[in-house]
Amino acid sequence: xxxxxxxxVGKKYIQQLIEQGEHVQQDFKFAVNDAKKIARSMVAFAxxxxxxxxxxxxxxxxxxxxxxxEEMYMLESASALYSKPEVPYTIKVWNIDGKTVLEVxxxxxxxxxxxxxxxxxKWLVYIRVKDQNRLANKVILKVWENRxxxxxxxxxxxxNERFLLSYLEQNHDISxxxxxxxxxxxxxxxxxxxANLIALNIVEPDFSSSKTITYKxxxxxx
Numbered sequence: 001x002x003x004x005x006x007x008x009v010g011k012k013y014i015q016q017l018i019e020q021g022e023h024v025q026q027d028f029k030f031a032v033n034d035a036k037k038i039a040r041s042m043v044a045f046a047x048x049x050x051x052x053x054x055x056x057x058x059x060x061x062x063x064x065x066x067x068x069x070e071e072m073y074m075l076e077s078a079s080a081l082y083s084k085p086e087v088p089y090t091i092k093v094w095n096i097d098g099k100t101v102l103e104v105x106x107x108x109x110x111x112x113x114x115x116x117x118x119x120x121x122k123w124l125v126y127i128r129v130k131d132q133n134r135l136a137n138k139v140i141l142k143v144w145e146n147r148x149x150x151x152x153x154x155x156x157x158x159x160n161e162r163f164l165l166s167y168l169e170q171n172h173d174i175s176x177x178x179x180x181x182x183x184x185x186x187x188x189x190x191x192x193x194x195a196n197l198i199a200l201n202i203v204e205p206d207f208s209s210s211k212t213i214t215y216k217x218x219x220x221x222x
Contacts, residue, residue, distance in 0.1 A: 010094040014101055017054060018061045022131040025051040030058045032071040032078075039082035039116040040126050040133050046087045046109035047136065048128035055102035065099030075104060084115045084123060113141060129207040137213055139176070140205065142195035160185055160193060165202075165217075173206050173214035 022028055025045070032038050032055055045051035055075075056066040072091070079087045092103040113136065115123040125136040160183050167174060167182070180190050194215055197203035204218040 011096050014054070014063070014094055014096055014103070017052070017103075018057060018063070021061070022059070024128050024130055025049060027051065027053050027131070028057040028059055028061070029053055029055045030064055031055070031067060032074040035074045035077040036082050036117050036119075038074060039078035039087070040118075042078055042087045042089060042104075042106050043083055043114040043116040044126040044128040044133040045106040046083075046114045047112045047125060048108070050108035051106055051128060053102070053104040053106070055104060056100055063096055063099050063101060065096075066102055071102065075102075082116055085111050087114055112144060134207060134213075137176075138191050139194045139198070139213075139215075142191055143198045146195055146199040160189075161197075164193065164197070168203070168215075168217045173216040175212055175214050179215075 017026065018028075020026060025048075027041055027045075029038070029041075038053075041053060045053075055071060056064055058064050075089070075091065079089055087106060087109065089104055089106045092105075094101045094103060113125045115125055118124050125141065126133045127136045127140065128134075163183055164174070164179065176187075176190060176194070179185065179194070180187060183190070185193070194203060198205065198215075201218055203215050206214045206216045208214075
């Protein structure tokens with residue numbers, strides 16, 4: 001995908017973006033030299049709330065500029081070849097003091113889940129959490145599936161639901177494996193239970209751990 005035109009008067013605009021730092025909807029890329037890796041970032045944005053890649057910007061916010069037009073083709077390959085379904089995006093090219101910065105906007109996806117290959121070429125679903133790309137688990141995939149259902153969600157308030165909600169009232173969170181162990185539930189049943197409660201905004205995933213997704217009661221707005 002080629003940009004419509006090159007913008008020469010965007011220094012203040014780009015600097016304002018950089019000052020925001022990396023966050024759930026913005027990521028800095030010093031260079032695009034691995035189409036599969038950049039596809040994971042694009043997929044993560046599409047699977048979450050959309051986002052912006054600033055290519056030619058270092059992690060510390062210093063503008064280095066892109067090194068060649070090859071990076072434009074890497075972005076095109078990331079979308080067309082290494083994203084399933086293809087992730088839509090737009091590019092603006094900014095000339096900042098003689099250095100080129102690519103502003104790549106990825107909208108929130110309408111066809112999620114979007115997949116991208118990992119280092120071993122296994123196609124996985126990524127989401128954006130704070131300033132990182134994280135793997136989505138089966139619970140999150142089922143949440144999306146539930147929210148697409150036109151007939152709503154049927155939730156049976158059984159012993160397992162009562163146990164989980166009671167446990168979370170007394171404890172900050174619970175891991176998936178601990179839920180299965182304490183209730184004796186099969187993995188599939190535990191996935192469905194959590195996905196239903198998340199889709200109903202009763203429970204929410206907690207990504208504060210860098211290794212494990214846990215689950216906690218959703219904070220209700222007053």
